Amino acid sequence: MIEKNSATPLYVQLVDILIADITQKMQPNDKMMSEREICQLYDVSRTTVRLALAELENSGYIYKRHGRGTFVSGALKERKNLMDNYSFTDHMRQLGKEPKTIVVTFELDAVNPILAKQLGLKEGEEIYRLERIRLANAEPMMFEISYIPAYLFPNLTKEKLSTRPLYEIFKEDYNQTVKIADEEFSASLVTDEEAEMLEVAFFSSCLRIQRTSYNKQNIVIEYTSSVARSDQFVYNVRHSK
Known part of the structure; x- marks a missing residue:
């Protein structure tokens, strides 16, 4: 879970958590939780979630579809x-x-x-x-x-x-x-x-x-x-x- 007193920035911690979920529990093209759902689940701000998702997108773990949401990419396997x-x-x-x-x-x-x-x-x-x-x-x-x-x-x-x-x-x-x-x-x-x-x-x-x-x-x-x-x-x- 997120450690709010840690020296590690919150969004970096969230990135690590989401990567673990993607690699261990999800398949390519599975839909990610919405920003609002991630905020509620991990008790973090919308800014923190957006920073984490931007990092995941830039790293190739996820991709976005306008009007449809965010999805797991086939980056790791394909x-x-x-x-x-x-x-x-x-x-x-x-x-x-x-x-x-x-x-x-x-x-x-x-x-x-x-x-x-x-x-x-x-x-x-x-x-x-x-x-x-x-x-x-x-x-x-x-x-x-x-x-x-x-x-x-x-x-x-x-x-x-x-x-x-x-x-x-x-x-x-x-x-x-x-x-x-x-x-x-x-x-x-x-x-x-x-x-x-x-x-x-x-x-x-x-x-x-x-x-x-x-x-x-x-x-x-x-x-x-x-x-x-x-x-x-x-x-x-x-x-x-």
């Missing part, structure tokens, strides 16, 4: 480690989930100077611009915008991308495989548009990922900017000497 595998489809299948991709936008365009440098192209060369929502078991997980050199993938179509994984198309249709993928990560908040697509509350925390993929000849074959839900993805790094 969150994807972004360093393990850059194939969303493959990893979701490994977790026993059904991956799905919704192609929001697919268009052929001329590359601008900034993207040209990123893709190793000349300004004005053609690229495909691809916007996708990535889902697992029908739940939105990630929103991606990809830029792909058109000369490497002639006749790429929205129909192909709607039915098959991108890297599978690269390999089987164009003999292009990813040898190396460089990724950069940063913490951020979702925009209003991203919140709607990912079905999360406005101003929810997220991970932003910039990925540059190279083929066996060290030619850039894809540059992707992604927004991943922080309640469903974790980024782990192991350092060694």
Whole structure:
């Protein structure tokens, strides 16, 4: 229980108690008690409860649904480690989930100077611009915008991308495989548009990922900017000497 005379802040004590409840008694997607119920049960203020819940959300233990409440996330068992595998489809299948991709936008365009440098192209060369929502078991997980050199993938179509994984198309249709993928990560908040697509509350925390993929000849074959839900993805790094 909460020790009000302890040197440990009340919200930190509450975080520890709620984590114990989540890990020992609850399952992913179980609904949490309301702020009012937690206040009454542990005899703490609404401010203390909100601080504790914010800490749990930032740590990936819970997620919020606007107008519906707060729920336990699958963080401990099912969150994807972004360093393990850059194939969303493959990893979701490994977790026993059904991956799905919704192609929001697919268009052929001329590359601008900034993207040209990123893709190793000349300004004005053609690229495909691809916007996708990535889902697992029908739940939105990630929103991606990809830029792909058109000369490497002639006749790429929205129909192909709607039915098959991108890297599978690269390999089987164009003999292009990813040898190396460089990724950069940063913490951020979702925009209003991203919140709607990912079905999360406005101003929810997220991970932003910039990925540059190279083929066996060290030619850039894809540059992707992604927004991943922080309640469903974790980024782990192991350092060694």
